[in-house]
Amino acid sequence: MWNPDGFMEMLYEQSVTARKGLSSRSNSERKALLKERLQSSLGSYEDMRAPLNPILLERIEYEDYIRERIEIGTVIGLRMPIYILIPKTEVRVVQSGQLPGMLALHGHGYGSREVIGLASDGTMLTKKGGHNSFAMELMRQGHIVVAPEMIGLGDRRLLRDTIPGKERSSCISLTGQLLMYGMSLGGLRVFEALRALDYFVTRTEVAADQIGCMGFSGGGTVAAYASALDERIKATVLCAFTNTFKGSILSINHCIDNFVPGVLDYAELPDLIGLIAPRPLFIESGENDPIFPASSLQEAIEILQGIYCQEQAEDMLQYDIFPGVHEVNGREIYPWLRSIWRSGISHYPGNDLNMIEEAKAE
Template sequence: MPKPAHLIASTVFSMTALAGAVQAQQPGGIEDNMPAFQQALKARLTFPMAWSPQVKDLAAWRAAGRAKVWDATLQAPDRTPFAPQVLAEQDRGAYTARDVAFNLTQDSRVRALMLVPKGAGPFPAVLMLHDHGGKFDIGKEKVVAPMGDAARSALSQAWAAKYFGGRHLGDELARRGYVVLAVDALGWGDRGTLTGDTQQALAANSFNLGTSLAGIHALDDVRAAEFLAAQPQVDKRRVAAFGFSMGAYRAWQVAALSDAVTAVVAANWMATTEGLMVAGNNQLKGSSAWHMLHPGLVRYLDYPDVASLAAPKPALFIAGASDPLFPAASAQTAFNKMAQVWKAWQAPERFETRVLPHGHVFPLEAQEGAFEWLDKQFSAGPANSPAGASHGQTR
């Protein structure tokens, strides 16, 4: 028996109203390159593996955090012999520059620049990690002056003038008595070159191959740190990771993941996920973000949580008060969170942060302060090893 017309109309109206309500409650589509339901996704990011006052066993917490990060990198442990070879040397006065080749991983044999002070060692050492900057034709030469290449020398000097007050950070540290190692990240210099557009293809194809671009960087940096610490001229108990911008991200990440690193200086890369997920920020544009995004890791740990896995190693974090890429307020929120972890390790004096009156650059004044800080951390020699730190295998 057919339904009366008024019942049919009522049913249609009810279904239409219900559909409208569902549509209102479940927005779809994309807004500003984000899912329209981004707020619901953000609300689920509770970072359950972050340190909290409920953590009683700090060493176990750190081990679990490291394991989670390594899992997200999609990388397997690598113990390939380094098999180093010196290709060329250059006398630079107080130190010698070397063009060296070694097996970074089982898949990559690379060329690197290594600076070795003259005199009796062993010396403290610094792994210098270069930035992104949207410039791929040089990598290691952004932080160490190149050898015998006029074209790269010009590019290198221009980069130093733009971001570092005309100074090559690695060469200055070598003059101060540090062994310095700089290696190209995949896509830069001798290992490239990328372009702004091809970054996303490289990242996608890394996933197609069962790996991750950010994960490759992480493993490469850990292996570089292990290579540096293994050099006969190096005091393995005094090895720092040092970087600016993406190099700073790499520095605190390798300090968190590797026992070969015993201190870290990171300038102009620290913030919270929430603080970076704002309109116009680089982290939302793809491109450079692919080098720093481990699949699914943000479901467990925020950026400051990962960096806190480096505790209680000496750590200096620097931010620019007018840095447009890493808002100072978000950087300070991250710093406050991290400070609690060093305090929990009973080593608050080993953690220092500075918000300085500059933008996304690392000027001479900030450099001098960072160099002096690092000198102070290593001035006591081997006895300055962080209390409670692990010196076993990286994982």
């Protein structure tokens, strides 16, 4: 047969053999090497870091919350708009009077407006989509939320992709062009998400030691890698993303921005997500998600359970597979986050699950 299916399967099997070499290393050595290799694969934008120089673009006060849109610098030549959602009335859950913060990362669609309850034209949404306005729900649950606009989507597309009648995301164009310079779109998105975090921790309302991250679909990709690389993120929620590369990215026609150069030489996707351990991690996915299938999701969860067991932090990994498709559900996410912050759990292994259950009952 002339089809390349067998060749691609052979390459994957060879990568399995290559990855087995890491198993002989100690846990700390393995984690350090995985983190180093992940950063190398994504590419570093550190030498292009630009000052934040935040500029307030708008501030709108509603009955129960305040919404700001702010522009910050990320890398030289790029500015990024971010939304900040601030609840007006909420019982402070930390002694300082500050609130937990959440980095809310959108997936493919029309950008950050989709997570804050706005339509693409900026009017209020009348019908929720797959994102389910999850940043708004995080705010209603008592978080201050930062929702950055990821490059290649929404307001940050190439101009040629905004022409009426020819509108589309810029993921493919940007990925291809960045590859010509030895860069990756995934790496740029992760770097910019962490620049949003750099700004976020300067806000006096935010409890800097209680910052989490929640990402949906492509935003889950960025959330996973950002959380793996930056321990300022104390709790992570991954929606409609967790899987294996083999069961999802390699088996289905995904957007090119999901592909990480050389990654299979050293890690499968659960190995990279496992770098979050022993910090709290919640995984949510629909049992009928067509692009991140439940069958390989279960395989990924089992691998992650083994990683968290090694870290003596089994209770810090929770998941919910709900009856649904590629969407945010949230039925267990928001109670879980409340329990994490109210119990004072951040990244300490071996915490008693009873603490979480007691906090849920409050």
